[in-house]
Amino acid sequence: MAFAKSSLIVISSLPILFINTSFAAPNPNAGLNPNHTRVLQHWDNSRRHAAVPRDLFIDPQGQGYMRVKQGELMPYGHTMKPLAGKPKRSRDTTAPVISNLSPDAGELDTSVILAATVTDNVAVSRVDFYLTGPTANPTNYSFSANSSTDSWTAAAQNLTYGEWCWYVTARDTAKRGGNRSTSPEVCFDVDGGSGVTEPPVTEEIVVNGNWSISGQDVSADVQWAAGRIYFEMPADQLKRQWNGYVCSGTVVKNSTTGRSLILTAAHCVYDDTNKAFARNVLFIPNQSDSGTGTDTNCSNDVIGCWSTAFGVVDRGWAQTTFPNNIKWDHAYYVVNDSDAHSGNTASSDILSDAVPALNINFIAPLHSEGDGTYSYGLGYSYADDPHFMYCAEGMTTIGAVNWWLPSCGLSGGASGGPWLQYNGNDVWDIISVNSWGYTTGPGMAGPKLDTALGACLYDAANTTAAPSSLSDGDAGIITDCP
Numbered sequence: 001m002a003f004a005k006s007s008l009i010v011i012s013s014l015p016i017l018f019i020n021t022s023f024a025a026p027n028p029n030a031g032l033n034p035n036h037t038r039v040l041q042h043w044d045n046s047r048r049h050a051a052v053p054r055d056l057f058i059d060p061q062g063q064g065y066m067r068v069k070q071g072e073l074m075p076y077g078h079t080m081k082p083l084a085g086k087p088k089r090s091r092d093t094t095a096p097v098i099s100n101l102s103p104d105a106g107e108l109d110t111s112v113i114l115a116a117t118v119t120d121n122v123a124v125s126r127v128d129f130y131l132t133g134p135t136a137n138p139t140n141y142s143f144s145a146n147s148s149t150d151s152w153t154a155a156a157q158n159l160t161y162g163e164w165c166w167y168v169t170a171r172d173t174a175k176r177g178g179n180r181s182t183s184p185e186v187c188f189d190v191d192g193g194s195g196v197t198e199p200p201v202t203e204e205i206v207v208n209g210n211w212s213i214s215g216q217d218v219s220a221d222v223q224w225a226a227g228r229i230y231f232e233m234p235a236d237q238l239k240r241q242w243n244g245y246v247c248s249g250t251v252v253k254n255s256t257t258g259r260s261l262i263l264t265a266a267h268c269v270y271d272d273t274n275k276a277f278a279r280n281v282l283f284i285p286n287q288s289d290s291g292t293g294t295d296t297n298c299s300n301d302v303i304g305c306w307s308t309a310f311g312v313v314d315r316g317w318a319q320t321t322f323p324n325n326i327k328w329d330h331a332y333y334v335v336n337d338s339d340a341h342s343g344n345t346a347s348s349d350i351l352s353d354a355v356p357a358l359n360i361n362f363i364a365p366l367h368s369e370g371d372g373t374y375s376y377g378l379g380y381s382y383a384d385d386p387h388f389m390y391c392a393e394g395m396t397t398i399g400a401v402n403w404w405l406p407s408c409g410l411s412g413g414a415s416g417g418p419w420l421q422y423n424g425n426d427v428w429d430i431i432s433v434n435s436w437g438y439t440t441g442p443g444m445a446g447p448k449l450d451t452a453l454g455a456c457l458y459d460a461a462n463t464t465a466a467p468s469s470l471s472d473g474d475a476g477i478i479t480d481c482p
Contacts, residue, residue: 051244053412077321095179096170227285231278248379248417260351264416266331269311276473288388298343308333311476327401332461361429379414408444456481
């Protein structure tokens with residue numbers, strides 16, 4: 001068997017619209033509503049590169065933080081200094097010690113957990129896994145960390161047949177970039193793999209894997225329905241400066257003619273600290289299939305991009321501040337059926353017709369210990385761009401209003417992505433969305449949608465008319481649900 005040239009995977013700890021004004025050529029935006037045209041023109045390359053994931057965290061004292069692209073935790077809704085984030089630099093001169101690499105040989109399946117122990121005299125600041133394989137287009141994976149045992153792992157999925165080799169690099173918190181060390185390279189063989197396959201309904205914990213699919217099956221439906229959301233939020237209540245962010249969202253079934261609905265997290269729709277709705281909102285479904293890194297060129301995405309008309313959140317989210325409003329951290333974007341689509345041709349300009357909209361289950365999902373049901377959290381993580389990633393394990397609860405996936409290691413940008421359970425009838429049901437995590441370890445929380453609140457907010461997104469003003473910060477509806 002002949003293999004393609006080896007490729008290198010970096011498993012890291014971190015995550016213009018040109019308008020031809022010539023009279024000889026038609027304007028590609030002719031006929032689009034002014035808001036849609038503005039959104040397309042807004043997201044040029046410089047603004048796209050400046051956008052950061054909008055992911056929320058809670059520290060041990062119950063204070064809220066938002067993690068920015070460099071990994072630093074910024075206070076959110078308060079002015080206290082962060083208790084976590086970039087480590088202080090020390091005068092340490094000893095590099096981290098890397099040991100216990102596993103696997104270091106043998107014939108393995110197409111899914112492999114890479115693991116290494118990394119210790120340091122002071123503190124480890126970053127660990128990278130490098131994986132070299134026989135395929136021309138290998139999949140990117142992120143690590144997950146367990147700081148209490150110095151164990152670092154990466155879940156590598158869908159490896160193809162052949163020899164794979166990997167090694168680890170680490171650096172500590174010393175000054176001038178830290179002391180660095182590199183492990184020896186070790187190799188293993190993958191036996192029986194034959195390329196990309198559908199993610200299984202698993203009985204194994206998946207920390208951060210690639211939702212790779214083949215064919216038009218129910219897992220493909222999930223990837224087509226989910227997408228990346230670009231948007232801006234104000235830097236303060238004066239709304240003089242706006243910052244760019246990215247989240248994830250999912251097209252869900254709706255019952256009202258003239259609109260489609262995107263389910264996401266409320267913190268990706270309404271800024272509860274500065275009391276404003278997002279502006280310049282752009283949705284890109286199935287960007288994973290574009291085969292290139294994230295951009296906002298709608299012409300190189302498989303079915304283009306859609307702008308949104310307005311957002312819908314509950315007053316419980318809008319009138320309070322994170323983390324006091326975690327119960328209400330789910331919301332919707334409404335997309336008009338006309339003058340909202342640009343870029344590559346889709347089967348329909350109507351978003352919910354162009355992709356297989358998913359069902360939301362408003363009935364209590366399975367979550368008890370030992371019931372054998374796994375829940376899946378999905379999203380577009382920046383560190384794994386452009387891949388659509390997922391975690392999977394038995395779901396528990398945390399507090400009275402949230403579900404909890406204790407091992408989930410999705411990285412920045414996954415906020416608002418769907419939580420799924422497989423109902424056994426070739427259907428994935430949405431049961432929640434990615435909401436928040438702790439500053440001190442892995443795990444993801446999601447709001448409970450199996451409540452009167454969940455169904456009420458969905459009904460409001462289906463039926464509520466557009467707001468009278470669509471100006472910056474006002475493009476949304478705040479509804480009152482029980």
